[in-house]
Amino acid sequence: MDETEYTDMSEVATLLKKCNNCSAPGPDKIRYRTNTWKLLHKKHPWILATIFNDCLELCHFPKQWKEGIAVFIPKPGKPANETDSYRPLSLLNCMGKLFEQIIKRRLEIRLSNNQYGFHKGRSTEQCIQGVIDTIQHLNENKYFVAAISLDIKGVFDHL
Numbered sequence: 001m002d003e004t005e006y007t008d009m010s011e012v013a014t015l016l017k018k019c020n021n022c023s024a025p026g027p028d029k030i031r032y033r034t035n036t037w038k039l040l041h042k043k044h045p046w047i048l049a050t051i052f053n054d055c056l057e058l059c060h061f062p063k064q065w066k067e068g069i070a071v072f073i074p075k076p077g078k079p080a081n082e083t084d085s086y087r088p089l090s091l092l093n094c095m096g097k098l099f100e101q102i103i104k105r106r107l108e109i110r111l112s113n114n115q116y117g118f119h120k121g122r123s124t125e126q127c128i129q130g131v132i133d134t135i136q137h138l139n140e141n142k143y144f145v146a147a148i149s150l151d152i153k154g155v156f157d158h159l
Contacts, residue, residue: 002010003009004018006056006058007049007052007053007056007102007108008045008049009041009045009049010099011044011049011102011105012045012048012049012052012098013041014042015098015102016038016098017100018029018101018111019032019037019048019094019097019098021033024091024095025091025093025094026066026067026068026069026091026092026093026094027067027068027069027091027093028064028093028094028095030094032094036094037094037095037098051095052098052099052102053097053157056102060098062095062096062114064093064095064096064097065092065093065095065096065099066092067092067093067096068090068092068093069090069091069092070088070089070090071087071089071091072086072087072088072089073086073087074086074087075087078143084122109124124126131147135147
């Protein structure tokens, strides 16, 4: 694993400061408001960084951190008897949320050059042109090209 992929005590401290103290707890019932993780980090700052680094090293996201409680929030003005009248919300364990942020930061660094959505100055046309250029380059060099497209719009409407 590359040195830039490890987390350190300052990154964990930054993430803990950003935690919403009012967020609802997940199945572990530990709230940010109780400052459990913040107190642990203050007394033993190396513990959480070590746990997260071990998970990164092993490419392991503990099952307990992925568990959640599904809550369905009614959409305003929608009939209560229809399933698409509700917005699903997952209440996740705090450690899982922290680890997701660590992974997210690493993915953003690695993928930022290839992301076009939600970036100023980057358009759909530029993305398509980049794909075309890549395919042409690979074809010219006698590589096989395969593409996979995924559209997840409305994925929660069909659970």
